[in-house]
Amino acid sequence: MQHGSREVRGGMAASALHDDHGPQQIQNPGLHDDFFDQMLSGLPSAWPDLGNPKSPWDASAAQKLFRIDLAGKPPDESQPEAATEGLRYASYDEATMLASRLSQSQGSGGSSPTGEAMMLQLNNHHILPAVGLSRTAVGGGVGESGLLPLPLTLGSCGAADPRIIVETPRDEMDPPFESPDHNGGEELYNGLGGSIRAAQPGTGQHFHHPQNYGGAAAPAGVGQGPAASASSGGGTPPQKQKVRARRGQATDPHSIAERLRRERIAERMKALQELVPNGNKTDKASMLDEIIDYVKFLQLQVKVLSMSRLGGAAAVAPLVADVSTEGPGGRAGANGAAAGGNNDSLRATEHRVAKMMEEDMGSAMQYLQGKGLCLMPISLASAISSAACRPSAGGLVPAPPAPPTSAAAAAAESPAASSSASALTVQSAAADATAPKR
């Protein structure tokens, strides 16, 4: 709260420093410059109590924000226009309140040095530079006690106080306090045509940011404010209460952590939704049900497959060639045989294995295993490598004519085999010929 006001005051102070106006009298809302000056001149007072260390404003930030040279040059001429635009949307009520505050603070007689100090203390939650900032600062900053009942959300102070955002298009000002979100602020400002968010560290200050406010108090509104100063005095406390936290925008670390956690959970759920069939349920509970059912289903499938495989288990003589797949980065097992070894030795091995296969399949297998190789039907090799890439409903895709591995080629070259698969069926033929259908 105080920070916001401080910012505003900072802005105002800056101007005030250089505009030596008397007691503010906002007579001409239309004349933005005048109004601005007047507002600023009213500044005084509350500055001293704005010594809140909580939000020390960088001088540089202030400079940047307000485009005010610390030496004390007046703000750009462009600013007033911009500010005007921004302020246009402010509600008159708020403007009134602000104006009244201004008049209140006026009494305490702000001093230039104080103002300057305030400016130096501009919150590093960057208030939108230039655009109407000074204006809005003027509008908003008046509160003595530091609370600006700001319907004017000072432009885009990014992170400073996301709570205060008036209908922020983005729900999360996620790093609200630590990392001011300039862009967000800018967007917001542009999008809302000038809605300004007061940068406020989340000290529990709640700003009322009804949508209808839409943004900063219009200069006109503010102009009328001072006139209605009387009402504003009593209105301060209620104004404080009007500003409350925006949806999902937390003021304390707990809510923020909570929000982050919720977002992470939402991400995970989305990923799960893609994995699970029928994952288009919007209801979280039913989605969880689907997930649970799917996991159970998969586990059941593993169980069933392990049972049905038993008949054919005897036929699993071929194994994946596994030369170098011990480590986690194992390459395609089928290619493992070819990998590493030069072709000559491989061919010799293949011949040897082929011969052994004629005599005794088992010993041939063991020989291969000793070498770290295995025989594998070509179709199996290609099917395995393609199974996950091209999922099919039935599981096995008819083996595409992929280039056979050397290991499989060994089988192909074996005199016993007319096709690579057939060679291995020598073994399987010995086993139960009828494998249970899946």
Add this chain to the structure above:
Amino acid sequence: MESKSFTTGNRDNPNTDLHGSKNMMASHFLRALFRIQQTSTSSSSFAGRSRRIRRAAYASMAYSAGARRAWSRALLRKLRSRARLRFPRRLSRTARPQRRDMDQAQVLRKLVPGGPSMDYCKLLEETADYIRCLTTQVRLMQTVMDSISSYAHHPMIP
């Protein structure tokens, strides 16, 4: 069986991180199958062999995922302790239909290895990876099964 029908493999899973591990899974599983075949005799019980195969399936899953994942670590621990692989595939769920599972997270925790010790967010993450790995393993098993059957039905022509 489930009243719903799922078809594994009808979804193109982004096997981004599974591609390398898929081969490892296949090789590990096939080698395990071979070992089982060699060491099992005609007198081995059907149930015993099926259990071994099932265990080999989960082992290859866990090895393919390595130590990267909490669920694979828990699974490896369970396997190494030689405890019987038990998974709560309670068909009694249909017999005891809870109105909406009081605590679905709890049910999920029982399903996923290592579940009980995770917070909800991590549980979801691990579940996703577990599902990916499971589908890969199931597809692998189906593939092996199919190739075996096809060979059995296509005996060599001398």
